[in-house]
Amino acid sequence: MIKKDLSVDFLGVHFENPFLLSSSPVGNCYEMCAKAFDEGWAGVAFKTIGPKHFKVDEVSPRFDELTKEGTPFVGFKNMEQIAEHPLEQNLHDLKKLKENYPTKIIIASIMGTNEQDWEELAQLVTEAKADMIEMNLSCPQMTSHDMGSDVGTNPELVKKYCAAVRRGSDLPILAKMTPNITDMVPAAKASMDGGADGIATINTVKSIANLDIDRKTALPTVDGKGSVSGFSGKAVKPIALRFIQQLREAAGMEQLPISGIGGIETWQDAAEFLLLGATTLQVTTSVMQYGYRIVEDMKNGLMHYMEEQGIDHLSEIIGAANKSIVPVDSLNRDYKVYPKIDWDKCIGCGRCYISCFDGAHQAIQWNEEARRPTVDIDKCVGCHLCNLVCPVGAISTGEVVMKPGREGNPEDIKIESPRLTHF
């Protein structure tokens, strides 16, 4: 079995690998975190601890899933709020985890309703020997408007509460941001100005995943009614990656320390977050679906990726993609690349023909007798929709041509690495 050093240093804290449970139902008590640590997770953002006066009162049922054809859990909707256990119990669990797992990293997620709450909670979790504090400024389904994403979308409040936590603790502070905002940069900047050391993002996206079309309300249905609440899982990964890239490209935030969250379930997902600048990675939805064991393949797969990339430390790739992701107006528009059809692989289903005609530029000609597509290069714009819909990977990127009147050598153009990298 391959062995590589997956450790990362983040906000002055050493993590044996980047994989953490995010603040959620998956890290809700001592027993859960202990099992996760035993299976290889490097740490946990313990389920958000709130002030004593805020009573958590949950609905039943509280989850829903988005499916597509036969695939479950494309996305996951949940209505849970913060930790249900009493404050004392949570603090006790944090302490016991640190005592019994001294090399694992305990991040205390906290959430208050005012400055006093935040400061007190920060003091309490610091006394409980947490390694780091994560401020939950982003839960979209709190029953109080003084909590969660209503706070996280207000930079002034964010700054004020970060300052309160800073007063209450000398631990590193992560501010967990909501994606329910057009631009995350002002809130992230406000948190750093207030005293946070890094950003955790994204929390869940406000959503209605499905309706109960007989009862005519959103799922899950609670006594005949539904609500907007947070969406997570694979479907939100693109949104998470986008926010992380936009944070890292904002002026002065190029080295922003980030704990990445949003639909991570494979080592490839993990590599993507790292390449965009996340140093640690937080996971919930795929653990809810598959269990803590998924960390084994994330770790092992990441080691193989490091081997392929010829690197010894993950720090060598953190943020490595930031600079090559540019505004759309900066992209090279001087060429197009035609699709190339591999006749040995083509099975004659005609899906490329349908998609090109109905969804693109009518550039695939269909031979009815032979049941084979050919590309009409006069009409083809090189969009590669055909490549994406082909069920057998018979279509790839082919010849590169410069557009009429444009300068450049087609051979210098860097086209995509093959989508099917294996065989």
Added chain:
Amino acid sequence: MTKKYETEAPGYTMTTVMEEAARCLLCHDAPCSKACPADTDPARFIRSVRFNNVKGAAETIRENNALGAICARVCPTEKYCELACSRTGIDCPIDIGGIQRYVTDFEQAAKMDILKQGKSNGKHIAIVGSGPSGLQVATTMLTKGYAVDIYEKNEKAGGYLTYGIPEYRLPNDIVEYEIKRIINLGANIHYNTTVGDDIMMDDLKANNDAVVVAVGASESKVLPMFANNENVETAVGFLARVKEAKGNITDLPENAVVIGGGDVAMDVATTLRRLDVKNVTDMAYEEFDEFKASKKELKGTREAGVTIVDGYVPTAVNGNEVTFKHRHIDSEMTIKSNKIILAVGQRVNAANLNITIDKHEEVPYAGYGTADPKVFVTGDIAQGDKTVVWAVRKGKEVAEQIDKMIMDKDKEADLVGGNE
């Protein structure tokens, strides 16, 4: 003409293997992983495929099994992992063998070298026979740091893998690749060397810390009534001849009768059909509800167009005419054919090896030891199943036993030394 013989059924692609892996229920305490005689962990490697970690899947398979790519193709999974599969409660089991084949083919394409030779411990073992069990013993011992010499009577290594299982089921390239992997790990194979003839057991014992006899049941049995009949050929002889010639044999009959109901009989009958022999009849002692051949093999044989007649035993032979009688009903048939191939079991040739082989073609006791504390048995001649997956299991077990014996002896010697 030999294309049908040489061509293996297509394997999964990256897309289709994911579709199959997505059918896996990723069970808690997965039953498939408890059902493999060789301790393969399908639940673990299928989960790795599911999460895009094919290299990790290859590690899981290879670290456990020196012949992972071979087992993927020839294991009767229907009796083990796939029988246990929970998916059966919905429709049909996961194609575990097929996924394993994808992963091990990937391992080869990616040129992965997963197993590493252990740091030398200065100990030597000799293995007699390079069939599947001998190869597994070699691999386990090499990873533990032993020097390993294998003595093979034939020109090529692999035993029945090389000379028996037909190309369409187990391509020779795969067998060669698996053996090359073991040679790269440090195995020293002496070809064309018969122990007891070219080199003596006593020499092996004198020059090694242990000797493992893994000779296998490499000769076909011949029923007395068929002795010295020029129309008769043995299954082992026929399969070896075809495989060595890559299907290019010239003396094919127009029609043939195969006698036997095990996997070897199925291989012979299917090979004949794939070489375009028009009429092939397989006469089996067992009735279908007690059939010995695996369901996969039986299905393939039927699809190849072989006529299979169950429940009959040969009672008389006259030149190329054989008369069969049903074991339970009053029925008799006589078939005249150009060729009669006997697949009625195999026997062990352990001449000059000082090993006692009983009428079941194995040692007359359980376990891997022999009367000589330095000599061990594995493979077909050790009691237990005779399939490749069992050969692997036995090879792993005997290797652990030998290692423990040698290491314990060393510890004892150290203690004695310390007292002096």
